[in-house]
Amino acid sequence: MTTLPRRYHIITFGCQMNKADSERMAGILEDMGFEWSEDPNQAGVILYNTCSIRDNAEQKVYSYLGRQAKRKHEQLDLTLIVAGCVAQQEGEALLRRVPELDLVMGPQHANRLKDLLQQVFDGNQVVATEQVHIMEDITKPQRDSTVTAWVNVIYGCNERCTYCVVPNVRGVEQSRTPFVIRTEIEELGRQGYKEITLLGQNIDAYGRDLPGVTPEGRHQHTLTDLLYYIHDVPGIERIRFATSHPRYFTERLIKACAELPKVCEHFHIPFQSGDNEVLKRMARGYTKEKYRRIINTIREYMPDASISADAIVGFPGETEEQFENTLQLVTDIGFDLVNTAAYSPRPGTPAAVWEEQLSEEIKSDRLQRLNHLVSIKAAERSQRYMGRIEEVLVEVQNSKDKTQVMGRTRGNRLTFFAGDINELKGKLVKVKITDFRAFSLTGEAVEPLVVLLNDQHLTTQL
Numbered sequence: 001m002t003t004l005p006r007r008y009h010i011i012t013f014g015c016q017m018n019k020a021d022s023e024r025m026a027g028i029l030e031d032m033g034f035e036w037s038e039d040p041n042q043a044g045v046i047l048y049n050t051c052s053i054r055d056n057a058e059q060k061v062y063s064y065l066g067r068q069a070k071r072k073h074e075q076l077d078l079t080l081i082v083a084g085c086v087a088q089q090e091g092e093a094l095l096r097r098v099p100e101l102d103l104v105m106g107p108q109h110a111n112r113l114k115d116l117l118q119q120v121f122d123g124n125q126v127v128a129t130e131q132v133h134i135m136e137d138i139t140k141p142q143r144d145s146t147v148t149a150w151v152n153v154i155y156g157c158n159e160r161c162t163y164c165v166v167p168n169v170r171g172v173e174q175s176r177t178p179f180v181i182r183t184e185i186e187e188l189g190r191q192g193y194k195e196i197t198l199l200g201q202n203i204d205a206y207g208r209d210l211p212g213v214t215p216e217g218r219h220q221h222t223l224t225d226l227l228y229y230i231h232d233v234p235g236i237e238r239i240r241f242a243t244s245h246p247r248y249f250t251e252r253l254i255k256a257c258a259e260l261p262k263v264c265e266h267f268h269i270p271f272q273s274g275d276n277e278v279l280k281r282m283a284r285g286y287t288k289e290k291y292r293r294i295i296n297t298i299r300e301y302m303p304d305a306s307i308s309a310d311a312i313v314g315f316p317g318e319t320e321e322q323f324e325n326t327l328q329l330v331t332d333i334g335f336d337l338v339n340t341a342a343y344s345p346r347p348g349t350p351a352a353v354w355e356e357q358l359s360e361e362i363k364s365d366r367l368q369r370l371n372h373l374v375s376i377k378a379a380e381r382s383q384r385y386m387g388r389i390e391e392v393l394v395e396v397q398n399s400k401d402k403t404q405v406m407g408r409t410r411g412n413r414l415t416f417f418a419g420d421i422n423e424l425k426g427k428l429v430k431v432k433i434t435d436f437r438a439f440s441l442t443g444e445a446v447e448p449l450v451v452l453l454n455d456q457h458l459t460t461q462l
Helices: 016-031 055-074 085-090 092-097 108-122 166-170 178-190 223-230 251-259 276-282 289-299 320-333 360-385
Strands: 007-012 043-051 077-085 103-105 126-128 148-155 195-201 238-242 266-268 306-313 337-342 389-397 404-408 414-418 428-436 441-447 449-453 456-460
Touching: 016 043, 016 077, 016 108, 016 148, 016 195, 043 055, 043 085, 055 077, 077 085, 077 108, 085 092, 085 103, 085 108, 085 166, 092 103, 092 389, 103 108, 108 126, 108 166, 108 428, 148 178, 148 238, 178 195, 223 238, 223 251, 251 428, 289 320, 306 320, 306 360, 320 360, 320 428, 337 360, 360 428, 389 414, 389 441
Parallel strands: 007 043, 043 077, 077 103, 103 126, 148 195, 195 238, 266 306, 306 337, 414 441
Antiparallel strands: 389 404, 389 428, 404 414, 428 441, 428 449, 449 456
């Protein structure tokens, strides 16, 4: 084994799925006897869990790697690992670019980290990027939070959006069975977690690959069925899910979210563009009209629901008029949050080789204009909270003001208020909102302070 300290350091780039994968890999390393090191230079195993959605994330990985590769010339027993989507995309090419690497492993191999590391410690340089059936996770993740937790329900993606590398790097859809998902959630409830987020690259596709259909010909296992199945797990007070695809978002799912008290009134449904021709070229499989119908239906069932989304500007061939259709959609719907990005050509995707690529100047200009509008609309949405009493799940201390704690409303708005994190962490607190910004709120705990502790209401004075 390594003579460097048995410590590890993980740096995670990208999406929630990557964060969940990193927690699982940290759990495996802890199981192997490694301890977390805040300082990468004090760690004997360094793992970069990478993202290839955008070019700048990829370049960041190489700059981090360069520093540690130099260190390896002095400390030969340092173990360097690149995991995640860049690893899957580049494979052995990574070893040619950075020969100091010990292990290159795609996302489907996260649960195999122990076996792969053993091969490294036996003196091998290992590349694990072949398509595999993902092993059921039996190692407890080393989770970042003690209040909220990610729970993977489906891996991979079968969509073929023309700009996206995810199907290439994360493989085909593989759903976990309802039983193992519920078992994991029950354990989280026993450990004191209050909120879970069900995760999938295309979560509405959950269960399509599992056997069984109903007498009506419907898949027996859907995300809607899963929500009903896990809803009564003791200890869990809130349930979220992401990321949704408009193509598969059903009224049956919306109705379930309205009926089930623990499911939060927050929906993350990317629209990517507000123009039908662009959506068609993206191969998204829906129109802006269908997207609007989904949002209207959500608001019929839950008028106060929070809606967040993703959008791409500067897609190849996008005209000014087509971009303005995106602005119009954002204006009309009034999102609580939109994650925006300028189009970035990704290797192996159809759109990357199209001739009508837009200049960086046009993409940057459109991104700034969209971000400005998103902030204005988000501030308008935040304003509705003024004077209201919101249920806030306290997660952490406010790093900028130690007298405050930070949590989220059911609609996923960050909320700050005065309080002691040692007393309030993991509690559901009633907070009166006194100030708002585009993406966060400030308030005061309502006296007497009402908290939920071990499923029992307790009343305490502030």
